[in-house]
Amino acid sequence: MFKKIPAARRILIYVILSYLALVLVNNSGLEYGNMWLIYTPMFVAIYIFSRWLDSRFGPMNEASAARSEDVKPLLKPGSKD
Structure with a gap:
């Protein structure tokens, strides 16, 4: 539930x-x-600490939540795919 509703977390x-x-x-x-x-x-201080702690529990945006298999490795220049 808290992963779906970050404000509640x-x-x-x-x-x-x-x-x-x-x-x-x-x-x-x-x-x-x-x-x-x-x-x-x-x-x-509690607000600042709670925001930091929340960032440790879950990603702030969906771009950083991409799974590792969704991310393509970078190719070296001149290499063939």
Whole structure:
């Protein structure tokens, strides 16, 4: 399912990582007057990491998903096919 719907895979990765980070920060004992000073860079970092992680799970476009038998090897100049 997640290979067919890459947006769902990205959302799932982001939600899981965000939830884990929120639990970690909220249980760490940090008590600032404005917790958004911690949350904002945390969520930006999670977004960047989740996009990188998603790129490791599946190709971003169909051109990079070509199977090896679909790709023809390059021939040397002057060689006959």
